[in-house]
Amino acid sequence: MKPARPLLAAFALLLALATLFAQAATPPPAQPASQVFYQIFFRGFRDSNGDRIGDLKGLTSKLDYIRRLGATTILLTPLQPSPYYHNYFATAFKAVDPAYGTLDDYFAFVRAAHAQGLKVYLDEEFQYVAEGNPWWRDSICKPHAKYAGYLLWKDKQHCVAEPFLGKAKWLGYDGKSYGIAMVNLENPAVKAYFQNLLLYWADPHGDGSGRDGVDGFRIDHMMDDLDHKGLDKNLFAGFWTPIFRALKTRRPGLRILAEQADWGYGEKWLTAGHVDMVFAFPLRGALVSLDKQTIVRNIRATDAATPAGKIQVLFLENHDVDRYMSEVHDDPAKARAGAAIELMLKGDPLIYYGQELGMRGMQPKNIGKSGGIPLTDAVGIPVREAFRWQADLDAAGSAIWYRGDQWFWKDRYNRSHDGVSLQEEEARPDSLYHWYRKLLALRHARPEIEGGSQRILCDDDSAVLCILREQGDRRTLLLVNLGRTDAKPRLDPKLVSGAAWADLLDNDAPTVPDAVLHPMQVRIVGTLPPH
Template sequence: MKPARPLLAAFALLAALVGMFAQAATPPPPESQVYYQIFFRSFRDANGDHIGDLKGLASRLDYIRQLGATTILLTPLQPSPYYHNYFATEFKGIEPAYGTMDDYFAFIRAAHAQGLKVYLDQEFQYVAEGHPWWRDAVCKPESKYADYLLWKDAAHCEAEPFLNKAKWEGYDGRNIGIAMVNLSNPQVRQYFRDLLLYWTDPYGDGSGRDGVDGLRIDHMMDDLDHKGLQKNLFADFWTPIFQALKARRPALRILAEQADWGFGTAWLTDGHADAVFAFPLRGALVSLDKRQIVDTIRATDKATPAGKTQVIFLENHDVDRYMSEVHDDAAKARAGAAIALMLKGDPLIYYGQELGMRGMQPKNAGTSGGVPLTDAIGIPVREAFRWKADLDAAGSATWYRRNQHFWDARFNRSNDGVSLQEEESRPDSLYHWYVKLLALRHARPEIGGGEQRVLCDDGSAVLCVLREQGDRRTLLLVNLGRAAARPSLGSALPSGATWVDLLDNGKPGAADAMLEPMQVRILGSR
């Protein structure tokens, strides 16, 4: 696929501007990444069955790279009776609808050839009904897999369920069980150690050829589901596995989803993860309240040990789409994007976020008159990526059409203006805003790897964040209020500093100039 000409033009223009007022653009330092998270089933279909697949993803790697992402974060690929592919029936395998193991390794090679890293999402604290461990051991205490799962009875006929719910609705509408794996079993621990070594170093020679560059650990906990049945997992289960992985692949990174959605300090220290998700900051960015954002930035910095990272995000596969959170307000969507992409940490873009895709999970699920409480309630925030204006165009992964309620209630409609095809041709689109912001992030090393200071800590509505590295500075100014306002920077900035407007052709810019409501200004100085 040839790069889109508007996109190349945007990059060429920005590169020329950066050359006018800064040193030559350089890629972010190794420790800095821009994640692009893909809900796999919904991204790109290559064979006409409307299900996202490995060949479809491989065919669009140039889009991800040109957007400005450095790292692809995938939802699970293992076979599962659930559409999201969590709760596997096979750990060392690929969902048949997504392709084969050969397709998987071809995708890894193609991503690496484009300079993109790949992170796999791993969730193996549970298995779904149909997994060989469960199938072989149910009501058979003498099975070799009998102690691979936790059981509620001595006869091993009733498995310990996930979150105390015995059954969940699967992809085909059947109620399917989910059981807790016995993570205290030495054989189980060895199995998962070897499994992750396989994904990260398939040839076992330490080269990492065809291996992933990082892992996301889903629902990571020290006491699984707070049941008191699997305790001290940080020290006894996760840490030894992470040590074995890094002994083989020192540059490998572990991204933990902290199960409590808090600041994640314990996961970074006791759990020895390299990064966690900045959930509290995401809540603040949804509010677009200056005081809340300032307080949460500082709390996040305080909670993050040296050498560890927070992943800054507006959206992921478990929360509502940001454009819906801000009630389709394009100015607010642009302001939220600018803050998230300029803050200290590794930003994450959820597929379609850059287009302003909409989606909200039903708030009345499981109540009288509401939709059933099943995994399907997540479909509205996992709809097909919008490649074309026509939702049914070739390549569109509209696998959920079979689910009548969520097809009728979908948020994406043909020719609604929210597609790559429609937004590429509009210079003022949200898509081009993301391209510009990400190009700035890569061009300004202080954004990717510098320190940050919150300025304008007053009662005004103007958020002021200074990113610094050596004598390089980038200043983010966002008016989060409803009236025009001027930043109150006082003596916080170096005297005599010369600023240029990074969003306005590198023209001279004043740090104390008036800002309209939701206006974003990004200034650069050396």
């Protein structure tokens, strides 16, 4: 038996070398393809049956519009039943609000989106439940009920649920009050329930194929210690990470986008929370200001907070903030400048439905004050009005679900024949809609914009923002004059000389990068390969 030892050692060495070579030959995981999100506030997008409520069949009928615009990924606000119009705070989780359609309608939508090459992300919020949810309804004053341990309670008799943000009742836009209770996310049965729920939406057939499954999730209001109460804590490690691991084991390409609850840079969520993407909230604030120094400072801070392989989702609007056109006081030049910066920067951009038309809307500032707007969930309606398909707001398909005699209808921002509709803007070559289409087509055509590196040039006290995107020998330079007078970018002569540059917004017409720009003028120039 002694002579066998050298052979055994040699075999072990060969096995180790084979493993080493196999590891060396394994390519690094591919970086996820760049995405352009199109976020839809579901109730306000497209009605198919005449009840003025956006629904699944209406959305499915307009997938070609989203694709032609240049988006690659649809992000939906929640679909589950809820007493609230926005469908956050569910009464059931594995269900669709009947006003939107059926589960069959939902899966038909997912199949149709995938057939058009579009990805689908669902917005998930299950840290709370609304009054009417069976976990709550069937457990009140019944501490031994089946689901009593699924919620957090303030008393041993389970007669008072732990409320959302400390308030027992919340007033809905319909004038009715509903309770919202915190879920016991530390309960193993609750963890298992939500893991299986997300696996169902990601892989309905349970075979790993993802047929009819979503491509990602947005996690609403993600926190490590929910509402800082010390009741649902260590959620990153104990709740979210195991669920994300199970999802990616089943669907390796699935992506997780977190709404970081503090609206900061999201570094903790990208590292300890193990999500793939966060929202670039501070940068959004800078883009509202259109101040060069503020934008530069936030670009640098955002880049510094983003680990390799992670993504910041860039946005000007979403369902929780004011419309960008209203933020820039209806100035079309500023709206174009903001759009160009958002769509040309490093990161995955998000377009909120109607942003590409310049839809307006601001949440009221006099909420809860004497003579002001009452504090209800209706305060968000002005930024969630119906998508403008036709010049006539009353045209068939318009999802004016909020029509009535309340302030949010009487004071609505979008009016018939106001020039802010797809019908009107498609007919105007110089419209904001066509500007978005041009920018998105440019983004898809230039790989250095979709996935290249990013450098800030003109880092001086001038008003010209200069962002260089590079990949290999390809270069694209974004130039925006954010000042009030004509200005010329101060570019390094070594950078701009020795190459043929073209104005990418003017059919690749030859140009020089350091030409004078008018106030709020946008130029995007790129190097061209030799012909």
